[in-house]
Amino acid sequence: MVTTNHLMIMFLSLIFLLHTASVALSDLRPAFYSKTCPEAEFIVRDVMKKVLIREPRSVASVMRFQFHDCFVNGCDASMLLDDTPTMLGEKLALSNINSLRSFEVIDEVKEALEKACPGIVSCADIIIMASRDAVALTGGPNWNVRLGRLDSLTANQEDSNNIMPSPRANASALINLFQNYNLSVKDLVALSGSHSIGKARCFSIMFRLYNQSGTGKPDPAIDPDYRKELNKLCPIDVDQNVTGNLDATPLVFDNQYFKDLVGGRGFLNSDQTLFSFHQTREFVELYSRDQYEFFDAFVEGMLKMGDLQSGRPGEVRKNCRLVNVRPAFASSDS
Ligand code: HEM
Numbered sequence: 001m002v003t004t005n006h007l008m009i010m011f012l013s014l015i016f017l018l019h020t021a022s023v024a025l026s027d028l029r030p031a032f033y034s035k036t037c038p039e040a041e042f043i044v045r046d047v048m049k050k051v052l053i054r055e056p057r058s059v060a061s062v063m064r065f066q067f068h069d070c071f072v073n074g075c076d077a078s079m080l081l082d083d084t085p086t087m088l089g090e091k092l093a094l095s096n097i098n099s100l101r102s103f104e105v106i107d108e109v110k111e112a113l114e115k116a117c118p119g120i121v122s123c124a125d126i127i128i129m130a131s132r133d134a135v136a137l138t139g140g141p142n143w144n145v146r147l148g149r150l151d152s153l154t155a156n157q158e159d160s161n162n163i164m165p166s167p168r169a170n171a172s173a174l175i176n177l178f179q180n181y182n183l184s185v186k187d188l189v190a191l192s193g194s195h196s197i198g199k200a201r202c203f204s205i206m207f208r209l210y211n212q213s214g215t216g217k218p219d220p221a222i223d224p225d226y227r228k229e230l231n232k233l234c235p236i237d238v239d240q241n242v243t244g245n246l247d248a249t250p251l252v253f254d255n256q257y258f259k260d261l262v263g264g265r266g267f268l269n270s271d272q273t274l275f276s277f278h279q280t281r282e283f284v285e286l287y288s289r290d291q292y293e294f295f296d297a298f299v300e301g302m303l304k305m306g307d308l309q310s311g312r313p314g315e316v317r318k319n320c321r322l323v324n325v326r327p328a329f330a331s332s333d334s
Pocket residue numbers: 057060061062063064066067098099100101165166167169174191192194195197198199200201202203204246268270
């Protein structure tokens with residue numbers, strides 16, 4: 001005899017399957033939410049506008065999420081998951097700990113979207129839309145994003161540790177890293193232009209100020225006057241959480257970053273190295289002269305990076321920090 005309990009379990013299993021066994025590789029497209037949540041892009045833009053007024057740097061911090069999300073097992077919001085007793089998430093990975101910030105902005109966007117259209121818009125898509133908005137709202141280009149990503153069911157701290165580049169990286173290591181994702185030298189240089197907005201910690205540059213490559217000397221590529229400024233900002237005994245601007249106009253998305261690199265005034269070693277190496281220098285020079293070339297290449301790079309997918313099963317999370325709760329009996333399936 002089929003009991004109500006059995007029926008209940010069958011019903012819940014069906015719900016479970018419908019919710020998690022979704023396609024592995026989504027077909028991303030513009031206007032993905034035009035029927036299911038037509039206001040989605042306005043809602044995200046609106047929250048980002050408010051956030052920009054409240055704390056200007058935070059839109060840069062959010063834009064950085066796209067890089068740290070998409071490079072580690074695809075754009076699946078895995079880096080937004082909090083640690084659990086059984087899963088070490090990506091928030092405490094080497095490149096993220098004490099560094100990634102403004103997670104609360106994503107929570108705010110998600111809350112607004114859940115109010116308007118519950119359970120529809122993925123956290124992975126929120127990162128993509130919010131990153132675009134961060135650029136558009138600070139003076140950079142605006143573009144149409146492709147949407148329809150799913151959120152991961154897990155995160156992987158070790159993968160993040162192994163993949164995300166150090167601020168010590170040189171251009172040749174960065175070229176190789178980006179090549180793994182079919183991102184070209186041009187994409188690498190253009191995407192590094194994201195450092196046109198935001199800040200970084202003294203922690204990320206101490207070695208190049210005082211002991212570049214174990215020489216006991218500063219990085220010779222730093223302009224002497226700029227080095228004096230950096231030494232003042234980050235003396236040897238500084239609290240290494242103190243931050244400095246990534247370029248001379250950290251609230252405006254423009255090509256100042258590339259002008260700074262040409263002048264030896266790049267903040268990070270990974271920035272300045274793009275001017276030191278000949279393969280990347282031609283693009284740095286081009287973008288320093290022509291902001292439109294930079295904007296075009298940046299948009300192309302963001303679209304390509306945004307298309308990276310893991311092919312693993314996913315869901316639309318209700319809370320970007322947690323995977324959705326499932327019936328206990330179904331947990332062995334996931
Ligand atoms: C090319 C290799 C890259 C390296 C080695 C790198 C490294 C870094 C480092 C070390 C910081 C400062 C972290 C700290 O001191 O706490 C930083 C900040 C930042 N990065 Fe990158 N990055 C790279 C590419 C990118 C890309 C592709 C994007 C986005 C498309 C991006 C966006 C940002 C932003 C916006 C900030 C400032 C964040 C804030 O103010 O909170 N970066 N990056």
